[in-house]
Amino acid sequence: MKFKLRLIVAVSAAALTLTACSSSSDDKAAKPASPDASQGTATKLVEISPLTGKALRKGRPDNPVFVVKIENTSAGAPQYGLDKADLVMEELVEGGLTRLAAFFYSSLPTKVGHVRSLRTSDIGIAGPVGGQIVASGGATGAYNKVKNAGITVFSEDAGSPGFSSDPAKYRPYNRLIDLKVVAKKAKRTKIKGPYLPWSPADAAPAPATGKTATAATVRFSPATSTGWKLDGRKWVRTNGHAAPNKDFKADTMIVVFAKVGNAGYTDPAGNPVPETVFEGKGEAMVFHGNQVDTVTWRKPSLDEALTFTAKDGTPYTIAPGKTFIELVPQGAGSVTLG
Template identity: 70%
Template sequence: MRHAGGMKLRLLVAVTAAALTLTACSSSSDGKKEPTTPDASKGTAEKLVEISPLTGRPMPHGRPSNPVFVVKIENTEGGAPQYGLNKADLVMEELVEGGLTRLAAFYYSNLPSKIGHVRSLRDTDIGIASPVGGQVVASGGAAGTYRRVERAGVKVFSEDGGAPGFSSDPLKVRPYNRLINLKTVAKKAKATRILGPYLPWTPRKSTVKTPAATGTTPAPPRHKTTRAATVRFSNSTSTRWKLAGGTWQRTNGHAAAGQDFKANTMIVMFCRVGDAGYTDPAGNPVPETKFEGSGRALVFHGSTVTEVEWHKPSLDEAITFQTKAGQAYTIDPGKVFFELVPKGDGKVTLG
């Protein structure tokens, strides 16, 4: 991790070209490629390399023509096994009714033909998907939730709404048997504009320094070390993690063998939780994680755990981080797993 200023979505990589003109491509807001020809008259040219908004890593072949898809995935034993998580670029775990949780998995660089098991939409998904123009894939959702998501301008591919690509898992029963083929969905989807990165990524060769006030030395961020952690959402749900092979992995997850998400960075964000205003079929009040504002966060990267503050001024804005001293805090490029833990009821135990 490094402390740095803002990070542009694109990274310019200099390439020597004495007599060769290189042609690069950039993406327009409608997802089409727009050719750009660098000026090579001075003996050099620059090849424009796109940076993934979801991982901060270079995309040498440019941005995909598909939008970012956010697939809602069941996260209980009833929906096991989970398929396709290993192909996701970024994953979030959010609280739902009954103290249980659900996953929101982001797919951009890969479009698996089998993801599941797909579940329903939640109000929290507005703040989750909006910063990168994400299009949500869900099995269904409450009528009020649909209206709110539509008013927010978030596109939804719902089985209830007749979206293509859904199928049944013959080994499961409803509502835990819905699968989705994102390649099929992508044929009907239009790319949406991505205004910037989902996270403030650390530049690979950062030369940006945060100036300190005269006569002062900023305090370093608070950090600890650990190789295991338990993230508690409620009395009934906790996610256990371990550091293995340089990545953070769930030890009580529900993924199919070899298909779990391996996170280069795991981030716990303590968020306010309100009432979504309706109940599930069993009569449980449905919670809504308020994915905007600010709060405490813990960043797990390698064996280091760093305490910072998260900031997200509105539902459609990206997340930024600051140290207690007010310095900008960036995230090293790679795959990230977010735990959106209820402020007050949530808890993180190290070791």
């Protein structure tokens, strides 16, 4: 199914109702409607970002969605470029640690990192928006699985451009990427649909469920948990590794509980590498403002988008804005509210 982007229509003069969508074989942005003096003037059609649900006022970018794998321990601090990401996901890796997958579409920073290797879990993470993965490398088996899934990979190990060294760090924690350089070599891929089911921009807030929180601890393993606090209307990490005042600030934070299997290989230290199965269905928790809603998530296949269902069985949508998704092991992971 081709991606039909929702459009905002700016109207002047007489009242005018328009229904518009974009769908073309070459994936180009929609063209503004022609003015009609007899009915009013449609001044502009604005496409909606698949990653934020917000208007792309300058039109759809020429670049694809880049998914950059970023180290998420103190060894890789500080993290660069997260404040420019459209969406960020935290996933489990070996040893009970986690790694970030940062999505860049509307903005391409020249300094992102520190960049680490890919995992087979990234197929389900990047797939819904045709994301092109940027990584320092990856185990041969994992790299081949990702490529065989039809996902483009820009890897330093494979000679991809744009990588540089941070002189203040040491390998493998010193790799940086310039996404503008990568974009010169990248071909834009089709985006089948939005990553999340976005609410209309003028939609009323979801009704309160009675559960509220201003802090949360998301536990991935005995070794790793991520702390969160509500800062104004934004959810921010309390133990993140971003450069000062440059962390990702989420309008919505979503915890998705998903099954975790074995990727079939070990890391150099002999730790089994986990693979998060990012398809199927399960429980999720949506944090927006001080409201916390428990919903059911569904993702029919690795390359399809997330949808949510409220407890009463009705579709549940996400307010437009920047979103952080915690991809937590089902059964082993937990969330504590504060």
